[in-house]
Amino acid sequence: MKRIKAFISQEAWSPYVAGILLGIVGLLTVLLANALLGASGAFESLAGLIGKKLSPSLFSNLYWGVEGGRAMPIMRPEITWSVILLVGTILGGTLGALTSKTFKFRDNDDPQWKKIFGPQPWKRWLLGFIGAIILEYGAGIAGGCTSGLAISGGMTLAPAAFIFIAGFMISGIITIKLIYGRRF
Amino acid sequence: MTSYVIALILGIGFGFSLNKAGLTKYRNIANQFRFTDMTILKFMMTAIAVAMIGIYVFRGLGWITFPTVPATYVAGNLIGGLVFGVGMALAGY
Numbered sequence: 001m002k003r004i005k006a007f008i009s010q011e012a013w014s015p016y017v018a019g020i021l022l023g024i025v026g027l028l029t030v031l032l033a034n035a036l037l038g039a040s041g042a043f044e045s046l047a048g049l050i051g052k053k054l055s056p057s058l059f060s061n062l063y064w065g066v067e068g069g070r071a072m073p074i075m076r077p078e079i080t081w082s083v084i085l086l087v088g089t090i091l092g093g094t095l096g097a098l099t100s101k102t103f104k105f106r107d108n109d110d111p112q113w114k115k116i117f118g119p120q121p122w123k124r125w126l127l128g129f130i131g132a133i134i135l136e137y138g139a140g141i142a143g144g145c146t147s148g149l150a151i152s153g154g155m156t157l158a159p160a161a162f163i164f165i166a167g168f169m170i171s172g173i174i175t176i177k178l179i180y181g182r183r184f
Numbered sequence: 185m186t187s188y189v190i191a192l193i194l195g196i197g198f199g200f201s202l203n204k205a206g207l208t209k210y211r212n213i214a215n216q217f218r219f220t221d222m223t224i225l226k227f228m229m230t231a232i233a234v235a236m237i238g239i240y241v242f243r244g245l246g247w248i249t250f251p252t253v254p255a256t257y258v259a260g261n262l263i264g265g266l267v268f269g270v271g272m273a274l275a276g277y
Contacts, residue, residue, distance in 0.1 A: 010204075015226035018205035022227070023234025025197040030239055032190050034251050037198055084188045088195015095196060096203025110210040113276065131275025135268055142264020143254050146272075147198070149261075151228055153254040155235035160256035165228075167265020168272060169217070175273035176217040184218055 011100040026155055035081060036156075038148025040139035042086035048077030116180065142167070201231075210276035217273055 007013075026037050048064035060066050065073025097103035107121035108114065117123050139145040142164050144153060150168075153161030177184050205227040206212045215221035242248045 012206045013204040015205050015223045016230050018201045019227045019230025020234050021204070022198065022201040022231035023238070025194055025201060026231060026235040027238040027242070028197075029194050030235075030248055030251060031242065033187060033194070034248070036251055036254075037194070081187060081191050084191035085195040085198070088192040088197075089199035089202070090195075091192070092196035092199025092201075093203045093208060094199070096200045097208075100204075110276075112211040112214065128275045128277065131271045131273075132277070133271070135271025135275055135277075138264045138267030138269070138271055140264070141267060142261050143257075145268070146228070149254050151231050151235070154228075154232035155239050156250060156253045157236065158253045158256060159258075160254045160261045161232075163256070163258060163261040164265040164268070167262045168269035171266040171269030172217040172273040173269075175270045176214055179273070180218070 008099050009101070011102055022151070023155070026152060033081070036148065036152035037085070038082055038144055038152060039086055039089060040136060040145035040148055041075060042080065042082040043136055044075040044140060045077060045080045045083055048073075048075055049079070052077050116183070138168075208277075213272065213276045 029035055029037050044063075048059060051059035052064065056067070059077070062071060063074050064077045065071070094103065108119065108124040113124060117127070135145070139149070143149055143160065144164070146168070149164050150161050153164070202208065206223055207227065212221055212223045216224040239248070239250075243250065
């Protein structure tokens with residue numbers, strides 16, 4: 001019991017152990033809910049939900065569905081199963097941080113980030129925001145993110161997953177190389 | 185209602201494993217693209233391998249039917265992946 005407690009309170013597990021846990025969770029998702037794990041779709045549903053409230057005409061398109069239209073929307077603009085999963089994901093991440101007692105509000109505390117970009121928190125927030133927009137847009141094109149497409153697609157042996165992994169590795173390496181320059 | 189409770193519990197497991205693998209840290213993401221820290225790939229590939237074995241065994245036993253598998257459209261997957269990588273490297277999440 002003591003050893004289990006000590007194990008859970010570690011800040012970082014071996015990636016293999018954490019990966020096994022995620023694999024089991026992904027498997028249970030198929031078994032219990034006949035669905036696949038994913039995160040990016042939930043953001044798209046939420047965006048559609050908010051967008052349809054603010055500007056129904058602008059958000060009345062094929063992606064989020066047309067009011068009274070016959071075509072099924074690609075992303076349903078409502079509180080979907082994925083959105084609840086996302087809420088759980090946030091709770092789970094918080095739980096993980098609480099068990100290792102590393103839970104705190106961070107604006108910019110990664111030493112490596114500070115070395116490359118400087119210590120200003122606003123830069124971290126701005127780059128995070130811009131990066132997230134690009135990331136979510138890419139996920140929208142590809143049909144999923146690292147979890148929804150790469151991991152969930154990978155376990156069903158969908159070719160899409162492996163094309164996607166190759167794609168984000170290529171451009172990720174180039175982007176980091178451009179940012180880091182000679183410090184790569 | 186039950187399906188929402190299941191979603192919440194599965195989500196907690198999902199988030200917990202991401203946190204414990206260190207995917208919430210900028211340096212792990214950035215260093216994966218520099219190949220100085222292989223945490224992300226080790227984590228992802230282990231998860232894929234474990235789930236892959238399980239899902240095909242369960243299907244063989246007839247316990248599950250496959251959910252909607254992500255569609256493959258080569259150009260979209262690849263271009264989406266390329267755009268995604270830029271965002272991932274910039275944001276570091």
